[in-house]
Amino acid sequence: MERLIEGVRQILRAGRIVAFTGAGISAESHVPTFRGGDGLWRNYSPESLATAEAFESDPRLVWEWYDWLRGLIHAAQPNPGHLALAELQQKNPGRFTLVTQNIDGLHEKAGSRDVVKLHGDIWRLRCTTCGREGRNEQVPMEHLPPLCRCGGTLRPAIVWFGEMLPEDSWMRAVDAAGRADVFVAIGTSAVVYPAAGLVRVARESGAQIVIVNPDPTPADQLAQWILRGPAGEILPRLI
Numbered sequence: 382m383e384r385l386i387e388g389v390r391q392i393l394r395a396g397r398i399v400a401f402t403g404a405g406i407s408a409e410s411h412v413p414t415f416r417g418g419d420g421l422w423r424n425y426s427p428e429s430l431a432t433a434e435a436f437e438s439d440p441r442l443v444w445e446w447y448d449w450l451r452g453l454i455h456a457a458q459p460n461p462g463h464l465a466l467a468e469l470q471q472k473n474p475g476r477f478t479l480v481t482q483n484i485d486g487l488h489e490k491a492g493s494r495d496v497v498k499l500h501g502d503i504w505r506l507r508c509t510t511c512g513r514e515g516r517n518e519q520v521p522m523e524h525l526p527p528l529c530r531c532g533g534t535l536r537p538a539i540v541w542f543g544e545m546l547p548e549d550s551w552m553r554a555v556d557a558a559g560r561a562d563v564f565v566a567i568g569t570s571a572v573v574y575p576a577a578g579l580v581r582v583a584r585e586s587g588a589q590i591v592i593v594n595p596d597p598t599p600a601d602q603l604a605q606w607i608l609r610g611p612a613g614e615i616l617p618r619l620i
């Protein structure tokens with residue numbers, strides 16, 4: 382492992398770096414991942430909570446779930462994996478992009494800046510009637526579902542299944558992946574598209590692909606470097 386770590390340290394010294402994170406990076410901050418034995422979805426089908434249809438049919442039920450999740454995330458602190466990525470950005474100004482699928486805001490809490498968020502932000506709410514969007518950090522919410530001043534129902538500004546990713550974030554992510562010299566995929570099962578497709582975009586554009594994950598993923602077949610283990614232990618060793 383030490384030789385692999387040293388090899389990745391070497392390739393991180395020059396060129397453009399993209400770090401692409403998923404729920405696994407927050408696992409050591411006690412925010413559960415989605416899939417797997419301890420995953421959030423082991424007892425729920427994602428379709429019953431993470432779709433616009435589910436929200437339309439029972440906004441209160443969906444909000445009870447997200448209110449609980451917001452409480453859990455609110456109490457969470459960034460772990461050494463988040464902090465290592467913030468430090469990597471600081472040490473490599475102008476040649477580091479952080480793209481995340483996470484909605485928890487822990488990268489910003491760790492000091493990362495200009496985070497490209499593909500699946501939205503649990504701390505932002507959007508009105509399903511007038512479209513107004515804003516930050517809201519109330520935990521727990523006073524009223525479920527929360528209402529907009531126009532009277533419409535507010536929803537979390539996150540991307541559910543079947544919804545488009547925010548266009549500006551997606552364009553930035555594709556551009557960064559296409560220009561990366563090193564693309565590090567951390568703590569993602571790499572099964573949710575189009576985000577998972579960024580690994581291939583980077584690879585086909587000539588980037589070295591590094592995976593940081595304790596378990597195998599479909600993206601492993603595209604990678605030259607596979608670092609098996611928890612992000613909170615591996616990432617600090619790369620700096």
Ligand code: BJW
Nearest residue numbers: 403404405414415416482542543568569570573574611612
């Ligand atoms: C550790 C660790 C440690 C543990 N250290 N690692 C092409 C093919 C098939 C389907 C599709 C396709 N294109 C589109 C689709 C449909 C769909 C999709 O991908 N479905 C597949 C699942 C089959 N995609 C969409 O619907 C997307 N929209 C879209 O495509 O729009 C166009 C369109 C419109 C209309 C019709 C059709 C298409 C939107 C996707 C939105 C995803 N949203 C979610 C939920 C957000 C809300 C919420 O949080 O509740 O985002 S899904 C969920 O999965 C969440 C995550 O961001 C996302 C990715 O999960 P992630 O981060 O990889 O987590 P896990 O849990 O899967 O994995 C954790 C990993 O960490 C594991 O590998 C562990 O081993 C590892 N780990 N501890 C490091 N300590």
